[in-house]
Amino acid sequence: MNLDRQNQALQTLISSIQPADAAAMTSARERQSQLTKPARALGLLEDLSVRLAGIFGSDRPHPRGVAVIVAAGDHGVVAEGVSAYPPEVTPAMVAGFTASTPYGTGGAAVNVIARTVGAKVYVADVGVNAELPAHPALESVKVRMGTRNLRVESAMTAEETLQAILAGSEMAGRAIVEGADLLIPGEMGIGNTTAASAITARMLGASVESVTGRGTGVDDATLERKRQVISDALNRDASQVGDPLGVLADLGGLEIAFMLGVMLRAASERRAIVLDGFVEGSAALVGVALAPNLQDYLFPAGECAETGHAAQLAHLGLTPLFNLGLRLGEGTGGVLAAPMLLSAAATLREMQTFAEASVPDRE
Known part of the structure; x- marks a missing residue:
């Protein structure tokens, strides 16, 4: 592959990189607020899970x-x-x-x-x-x-x-x-x-x-x-x-x-x-x-x-x-x-919400 074709291939690769899915991250933050735990109880794992939601385009990301x-x-x-x-x-x-x-x-x-x-x-x-x-x-x-x-x-x-x-x-x-x-x-x-x-x-x-x-x-x-x-x-x-x-x-x-x-x-x-x-x-x-x-x-x-x-x-x-x-x-x-990272995604994906678990939510 000559230099021009190499440059073209690289530019195509770069241009195909899209931002994380903002809507999925918004939905993931909302879901995090409903999971059966005190707010921010999972600390950085919660932030990681939201970012993973943005990458995989789902508020229940499932990287494997x-x-x-x-x-x-x-x-x-x-x-x-x-x-x-x-x-x-x-x-x-x-x-x-x-x-x-x-x-x-x-x-x-x-x-x-x-x-x-x-x-x-x-x-x-x-x-x-x-x-x-x-x-x-x-x-x-x-x-x-x-x-x-x-x-x-x-x-x-x-x-x-x-x-x-x-x-x-x-x-x-x-x-x-x-x-x-x-x-x-x-x-x-x-x-x-x-x-x-x-x-x-x-x-x-x-x-x-x-x-x-x-x-x-x-x-x-x-x-x-x-x-x-x-x-x-x-x-x-x-x-x-x-x-x-x-x-x-x-x-x-x-x-x-x-x-x-x-x-x-x-x-x-x-x-x-x-x-x-x-x-x-x-x-x-x-x-x-x-x-x-x-x-x-x-x-x-x-x-x-x-x-x-x-x-x-x-x-x-x-x-x-x-x-x-x-x-x-x-x-x-x-x-x-x-x-x-896999655990962060799993908590967002698999934990029950307060409503699903019939657990009284905080006031």
């Missing part, structure tokens, strides 16, 4: 399947020594996502948690800097063997960026056809918090120090080097906040672009999107800048331990569901949040 789509990609910037782990970890972790274990496919944290809550795991190689063996649990949509070094040049071309976005959209579409109503973009890629910090600094106009954390747990010297690398990348002035796709191509990662595609497709199909952490948040910043209606479909899992995540959530107007100090990635936090 949960899918986490883990995109793997490498980053040329790791050559600058910004991570505590070598890039060889990325293909090794992909092997872990697809490994056969006594408990089922996959031995990584996201696999274990997904099995526990009944979520399906999809794994995509969008830019791992290694030739990975074919595996039935691995989708190969490799755009290139890792990104370029963002310190000295743009990480991706416009065409590569669009190719990764559209690959994410296609995989999200497959997950939806296979029953997913809650989609969780996840990622694996050594160096990706460097890219996410650079995107966040540019999109929010924030200082590098305020949005750059320790990622894989780097020491003080490496953290300072990481911040300098990001500053150098920003000082190239190769992208501006008014061109979100340009920012993504300049500073991002292939897996970040892929996750953006997952989000855009999910919203276009009126499905809920659960955001895991900081790297996913960087994709969401670009996504909402491109398609403001996307914001209606985003549900943050927890505030992760990575510096800058709180600023992302504040900009997006999202309240995290928990704070467990998570910073693993893979979509783990998003999978943990899925049962909360």
